[in-house]
Amino acid sequence: MPASASSSLPDERLTSGAARLASRYAGHFAPETVLGLLSDSYVRLTEHARVRTHLVVLAERLTAERLDALAQTQGVMGSQRRVLFVCSHNAGRSQMAAALLAHRAGERITVSSAGTHPAAEVEPLVVQALTEKGVDVNGDLAGAFPKPLTAEVIEAADIVITMGCGDACPVLPGRRYLDWPVADPEGAPIAVVRTIRDAIDAHVTELLVQLAP
Known part of the structure; x- marks a missing residue:
């Protein structure tokens, strides 16, 4: 994941998760797709959060679920x-x-x-x-x-x-x-x-x- 990735994320703590997701879905989705969904997931979760301590972890998990779903829709992973x-x-x-x-x-x-x-x-x-x-x-x-x-x-x-x-x-x-x-x-x-x-x-x-x- 390029160093510039952190600047496009709403929270710099997401950078590690972005790298893990990009590696996990390498060959299926471009890093830009991963970053976009991760940023969107984080923003959506902050809208309803009372405590933001675990939002970084939850955003990564939500992004993984969305990527899995997208991969199945596109026929590249799972059936x-x-x-x-x-x-x-x-x-x-x-x-x-x-x-x-x-x-x-x-x-x-x-x-x-x-x-x-x-x-x-x-x-x-x-x-x-x-x-x-x-x-x-x-x-x-x-x-x-x-x-x-x-x-x-x-x-x-x-x-x-x-x-x-x-x-x-x-x-x-x-x-x-x-x-x-x-x-x-x-x-x-x-x-x-x-x-x-x-x-x-x-x-x-x-x-x-x-x-x-």
Whole structure:
């Protein structure tokens, strides 16, 4: 990564991540593409962050997810079926759905989630409810954080499942869209969060029968 790269980034601490990403995707994407997506990811995350301590790490991870999605769309990397869960804040419903599907499907399906107006963090009771269900916090839920909805992940998805985001989720031709009408766990007591979790898990079970019996 050229030394001048740091001058085109919104935070000079992103330089190391930019170099890692450029090396990881060498031969697939130009360094300029990586820098552009990394800068954009960082700026998008700062719009909703309360604490900026970990934004550099999160921006690198979000950029990697976007590059993976872009690579699949262009047919240069991967061919797994992809499911994208979208809700308003990406702090409750979509995080639960993504973690449950990833836990149940393993490596058979690529799962991601995003929010039209992402919150600052995942709801703590959502993490608790998922842990009670056997979801591995260090695996299926490792490092989960609210992410903005980006064009790359939508275009790469075979199925987009909306969960209360209404008309805010853009509709692209050629994608299969489903809507799961489940309640929002934000601010709810743990008993209610568990009920919402179980409702989502029932939907996940039905989806898995269709995608990966």
